Amino acid sequence: MAYEGMIAESVTINGHNNEPITAYMARPLGPGPFPSVVLIHHLPGWSEWYREATRRFAHHGYAAISHNLYHRVGQGNADDVAAKARAEGGVADAQVIGDTEGAVQWIKAQSYTTDKVGVIGSCSGGRQAFLYACHTKSIDAVIDLWGGRVVQEADDRPEKQPVPPIDFTKNLSCPLLGLFGNEDRAPSPEQVDMHEAELKKHGKSYEFHRYDGAGHGFFYYHRPMYRVEQAQDGWEKVFAFFKKHLGG
């Protein structure tokens, strides 16, 4: 077996409005060049699962970075910081877009990366990954894992998330992979249908896979929503999609 190794560490990058935010990155050892993956963490925060997922992409040959969308909320235990973010109504869409563009540009500027970048997010991060992909031309692929509130109800227009991401579908700039559970409520199968119809209407390149026997968050092995069969298949689809569009 060939020698294997990776480096994983926290870094500081320039986020929205060039404000410094923290990020966690992992990459294989060696000069590369490696294609890149930017991970957008979920509502429960910049958590251990996202550290693990970042290292998983490095294990598969990518330079991966997960930026801390809650950096400005405060420092401390990830659960406590996420609770404070929730009490503040989450983070503003415009800020998420700026922070994610910062992470993309940071990883692109490294000497060990190619010019190919993919973005992936789950839960609220799935929504934000799609939203970002509709506001940039800097990436080559995007993956939405069960992102809720891509479709927002008419009475769901909070100040920080004023426009439903589905309304920006016409601006989607790269191929999209979406994985969803048919027992999910957010997004519901009907909302996934609405999103798919919008993608078709605008002639966008996308793949949606919908799993029976799964609801929300079926990759999370530490939660009761975990579904091993659907998660295994889903991870295979994630890696196949990024290999197709990013190489690696």
Place this chain on the structure above:
Amino acid sequence: MCTSIVEIVDAEGAGKGSDGWFKVSHAVVSYDHPHHALLEDAISLDFVNHAQGPGARAAVELTLDSAKALKAALERAIAAAEYEESGRRRPIAA
């Protein structure tokens, strides 16, 4: 957030967090993904003092049924407390 269900009220009192007791400024009630309870969604109660940072938090995550039972218990206890505070004695149960 996946549900956007969050209610926040001013709260006066004290909570015990990971670093000991702290002065509570707000109570946050939400229904969304919990951090620890083995549920897809949970009623979360966070007693916090945001001026002291994210760590000033006493948290519980409950099932919807548990939250309903808690609400009923709070109402009973508050009614009894208000009766007590009114200066009257409660009738002795038969």
